[in-house]
Amino acid sequence: MATYKLDCNGGSGNSYKLALYLNCAGLDWQPIGVDFAGGQTRDPDWRAGTNTMGEVPVLEVNGQRMSQSGAILIWLAETTGKFAPAGTVERFEALRWILFDNHKFTNNYAMHRFQVSLTAEPVHPAILSFLRSRAEASCAIVDKHLMDRPFVLGERPTIVDFSMAGYMYYPAEETGFDIETDFPALHAWRQRLAGLPGWKPPYELMPVGSSPPVRVVTQTA
Structure with a gap:
């Protein structure tokens, strides 16, 4: 066991x-x-x-x-x-970014993804536009932060990177986002994480349980 x-x-x-x-x-x-x-x-x-x-x-x-x-x-x-943060300063930075991730980065992106493709019926375009603007704002912050460092806290991956990776590998037709085009630094970071030993995409790593069926995304807000 x-x-x-x-x-x-x-x-x-x-x-x-x-x-x-x-x-x-x-x-x-x-x-x-x-x-x-x-x-x-x-x-x-x-x-x-x-x-x-x-x-x-x-x-x-x-x-x-x-x-x-x-x-x-x-x-x-x-x-x-x-993947532990080292020292008092890095531990504080880890907590700071994990809180940001939970409050904004993951939260905004996940809410947008759910309304884009996992609800039974399409939501009102105004709601989707609002959620998309919040997700874009959060992604822009992280994209800028990653322009001059390989991982969120610096030269090596830590728990912060795993926290922020939560929704980054679901397919574009499910999320409504083209990360590679819109956020190149975020995409490069995503590729570095995918190069770690043990990396697998979500549905392959967790081929269990059930989620709401995905609606086909025809356009983004």
Whole structure:
């Protein structure tokens, strides 16, 4: 039985943050499928036994269940030493960027992706335009930051890079974004991460659980 079990599904970018970290860190782990599309995370018994917040990912290790990807990444870095920030200054920077990621970068991009292709019906164009503008603003900040450094904190990858990678590898027809064209520094960083031993795309790394069916994107807002 694997040391780390990750409750997840292939369409969850927040789950992918941890799956990618665990795989690139060479840790003994396995994905446990969660039927998100079928409403499993809304089930009272699942919430009572797995995560009262009603979300994936959940990391199970030594009988303990942990939720919230950013907090889990920090815990994993502290307990394994893999991809850990070094020193007081870098630890502060790691926390700062993880909070930015959770509050804006991942949040804005994920919300846009969901409304673009994962809702049952297309949303109003004004809503999609608003969400896209927020995602573009967040991506522009990160793109500028990565213009003069290979990874978010400097010369080597850390937990921050895995946190921010959550939604960066889903296909353009699903996200509505052409990162390579619109954000070249972000794309170059994405390629560097994809060169790490253990890297795999989300649906290959987490071929479990269920996500809402993807609608075909015909145009972006």
